[in-house]
Amino acid sequence: MNNFEFRNPTEILFGKGQIEKLADKVHEYGTKVLLVYGGGSIKSFGLYDDVIQRLQGADCQVFELAGVEPNPRLTTVQKGIDLCKQESIDLVLAVGGGSVVDAAKGVAVGAKYDGDVWDFYDRKAVAEAALPLGVILTLAATGSEMNRGSVVTHWEKQEKRGAGTTFPAFSILDPTNTFSVPEDQTVYGMVDMMSHVFEQYFSHTENIPLQSRYAESILKTVIDNAPVVLEQPKNYEARANIMYCGTMALNGQLAQGVETDWASHGIEHAVSAIYDIPHAGGLAIIFPNWMKYVYKENIDRFIRFATEVWGVDPSGQSDEEVALAGIQATREFFNKIGAPVRLADYDIDDQHIEDMAQKATHFGPIGSFKKLEKEDVAEILRMSL
Numbered sequence: 001m002n003n004f005e006f007r008n009p010t011e012i013l014f015g016k017g018q019i020e021k022l023a024d025k026v027h028e029y030g031t032k033v034l035l036v037y038g039g040g041s042i043k044s045f046g047l048y049d050d051v052i053q054r055l056q057g058a059d060c061q062v063f064e065l066a067g068v069e070p071n072p073r074l075t076t077v078q079k080g081i082d083l084c085k086q087e088s089i090d091l092v093l094a095v096g097g098g099s100v101v102d103a104a105k106g107v108a109v110g111a112k113y114d115g116d117v118w119d120f121y122d123r124k125a126v127a128e129a130a131l132p133l134g135v136i137l138t139l140a141a142t143g144s145e146m147n148r149g150s151v152v153t154h155w156e157k158q159e160k161r162g163a164g165t166t167f168p169a170f171s172i173l174d175p176t177n178t179f180s181v182p183e184d185q186t187v188y189g190m191v192d193m194m195s196h197v198f199e200q201y202f203s204h205t206e207n208i209p210l211q212s213r214y215a216e217s218i219l220k221t222v223i224d225n226a227p228v229v230l231e232q233p234k235n236y237e238a239r240a241n242i243m244y245c246g247t248m249a250l251n252g253q254l255a256q257g258v259e260t261d262w263a264s265h266g267i268e269h270a271v272s273a274i275y276d277i278p279h280a281g282g283l284a285i286i287f288p289n290w291m292k293y294v295y296k297e298n299i300d301r302f303i304r305f306a307t308e309v310w311g312v313d314p315s316g317q318s319d320e321e322v323a324l325a326g327i328q329a330t331r332e333f334f335n336k337i338g339a340p341v342r343l344a345d346y347d348i349d350d351q352h353i354e355d356m357a358q359k360a361t362h363f364g365p366i367g368s369f370k371k372l373e374k375e376d377v378a379e380i381l382r383m384s385l
Contacts, residue, residue: 055093
């Protein structure tokens with residue numbers, strides 16, 4: 001295990017009715033609130049009205065940044081920054097899924113920065129200050145409700161980048177707010193959280209039994225609850241289990257003392273920067289192919305993955321056969337829950353493979369399980385066609 005330092009300051013309020021505490025939490029930071037949300041789904045099931053009534057009832061002045069995109073745009077983030085500076089906002093409140101939260105993080109740090117907020121995503125600056133951020137989560141997926149990561153797309157440059165920005169001060173996680181999430185978004189959410197675990201699980205770091213078991217338990221919990229959630233969208237316990245898995249998959253605990261990878265995320269960011277596809281849809285396609293490309297770098301890790309997560313029986317099989325069986329089980333699970341299989345499912349061909357490979361390796365080789373150069377990324381993309 002490697003040395004590490006760990007701090008996560010986000011307060012989690014989990015369960016039914018936790019929105020009752022919203023006004024008190026907001027008042028800890030002020031009364032001028034920027035409400036950030038997406039395409040309006042929060043209005044269709046009444047959450048928007050509930051939030052507005054609670055804020056106005058607490059004498060808060062509410063400003064709105066609506067229409068955050070699934071791959072949030074830099075231009076949208078900049079609109080929020082401008083509002084914060086013009087109106088002297090006290091607190092940014094994100095109501096939505098990971099894209100909304102990511103955009104709100106960009107707004108929160110940009111409001112305290114005199115330069116171009118893209119500097120943080122382009123690795124030209126490090127965020128040192130931010131407005132307080134609150135979250136009401138409506139989609140279990142990214143874990144952004146309990147980490148400082150933010151991914152934003154600069155559409156004009158066709159660049160999609162992640163940056164360390166700011167932790168939410170508090171996040172309200174009520175599984176009932178996910179009851180109305182469409183099936184495809186539910187599937188994408190589960191793929192996303194599993195992919196976050198993969199990025200931290202496939203590592204060369206030795207002697208990490210606790211981190212390994214944490215990761216395996218999250219994966220197995222998603223696998224067990226996925227069919228229940230898809231068949232019974234309003235099953236509270238299944239939705240709660242999935243929501244908590246999403247948070248735990250990327251709140252920093254799995255990565256402590258571990259060398260992590262993140263190459264597959266880098267590849268997917270390059271794809272959706274050009275094609276604007278759903279992030280987790282791209283991950284469902286890319287990750288099994290990344291696994292096939294790199295498994296020989298540490299076959300023992302893939303054998304453990306196959307046996308501990310998927311229950312593959314190694315009897316009578318070679319190490320390679322066991323490892324490949326685990327990879328195939330991953331692909332079959334994604335297929336079973338309805339995730340996309342090939343880039344062709346999004347009408348993506350080989351036209352921009354070199355461009356995407358270049359974007360993925362813009363800052364140099366990516367990944368640690370196997371260092372991927374531009375040519376490696378291009379090959380994984382070809383395998384994904």
